Amino acid sequence: MDKEGKRIVLHGAEGFEALRKAGRLAAETLDYITPFVTPGVSTGRLDKLIEEFQRDRGGIPATLGYHGYPACSCISPNHVVNHGIPSDDKKLVEGDIVNIDVTVILDGWYGDSSRMYFVGEKIGVKARKLVDLTWRCMMAGIAQAKPGNHLGDIGHAIQTMAEAARCSVVRDFGGHGIGQVFHDAPHVDHFGKPGTGVELRPGMVFTVEPMINAGRHEVKILSDGWTTVTRDRSLSAQFEHQIGITEDGCEIFTLSPAGYTQPPYGSAA
Numbered sequence: 563m564d565k566e567g568k569r570i571v572l573h574g575a576e577g578f579e580a581l582r583k584a585g586r587l588a589a590e591t592l593d594y595i596t597p598f599v600t601p602g603v604s605t606g607r608l609d610k611l612i613e614e615f616q617r618d619r620g621g622i623p624a625t626l627g628y629h630g631y632p633a634c635s636c637i638s639p640n641h642v643v644n645h646g647i648p649s650d651d652k653k654l655v656e657g658d659i660v661n662i663d664v665t666v667i668l669d670g671w672y673g674d675s676s677r678m679y680f681v682g683e684k685i686g687v688k689a690r691k692l693v694d695l696t697w698r699c700m701m702a703g704i705a706q707a708k709p710g711n712h713l714g715d716i717g718h719a720i721q722t723m724a725e726a727a728r729c730s731v732v733r734d735f736g737g738h739g740i741g742q743v744f745h746d747a748p749h750v751d752h753f754g755k756p757g758t759g760v761e762l763r764p765g766m767v768f769t770v771e772p773m774i775n776a777g778r779h780e781v782k783i784l785s786d787g788w789t790t791v792t793r794d795r796s797l798s799a800q801f802e803h804q805i806g807i808t809e810d811g812c813e814i815f816t817l818s819p820a821g822y823t824q825p826p827y828g829s830a831a
Contacts (some may be wrong), residue, residue, distance in 0.1 A: 568747035572765030584673030585815025593820040599679040601656040605637040609648035624665035636663040643798045645788040656682035661800045675816035676802040680825040696774040696799035707812040717754030730779035737769040771802030
């Protein structure tokens with residue numbers, strides 16, 4: 563059970579195999595979209611390409627219609643923290659940093675991942691450092707994901723690294739359990755104290771997806787009911803992997819088949 567008394571599903575070998583396939587398709591989607599993330603492209607165009615890619619491979623975009631969400635991905639540039647709604651009117655410009663978050667359903671199982679992208683080549687030093695820090699925060703959290711550790715160990719590793727760099731961790735959102743349900747127990751805070759929270763056990767599957775702000779951690783949701791921005795309009799960055807706890811550590815289901823980890827990425831095949 564998690565701290566709210568919700569049952570945490572423990573997945574076996576068959577579940578892990580299905581999650582590998584779903585996670586790979588999510589990662590392949592992010593690989594595919596890479597060369598299209600250029601100055602002048604609309605976020606609506608990127609969303610359409612994401613939908614076509616997933617459906618052509620037997621996947622279903624999980625966000626479309628989820629609690630009324632109107633798109634197949636979340637695309638969040640600069641000071642947008644998460645849940646940016648794609649639109650044909652919103653165009654990326656040289657120097658932007660942008661998070662693209664995709665979730666796909668494949669044979670009833672969910673794959674969920676996000677990455678940061680650089681738009682063009684003229685990316686500011688502060689933005690580059692924030693993106694690099696955010697990726698390192700995610701990986702520091704994942705390094706703590708092993709049997710016998712606790713969710714608080716993951717959050718503490720992320721928080722410690724972010725605050726050492728004088729950045730902040732968003733508290734209003736976190737990772738989540740995932741499998742045959744999009745958002746399930748446990749909730750995964752990206753801040754916390756070592757040894758606290760749910761103890762990790764083999765078979766648990768959840769996302770680690772820290773949102774790191776260059777300024778303060780406070781956020782607000784805009785009038786569309788989805789788009790979340792930093793209150794101080796500071797830059798925000800996020801990376802997300804979906805992982806499963808194994809007998810001696812964890813497996814990352816959403817590693818890039820193309821070998822893309824941090825931007826700038828190479829040209830997609």
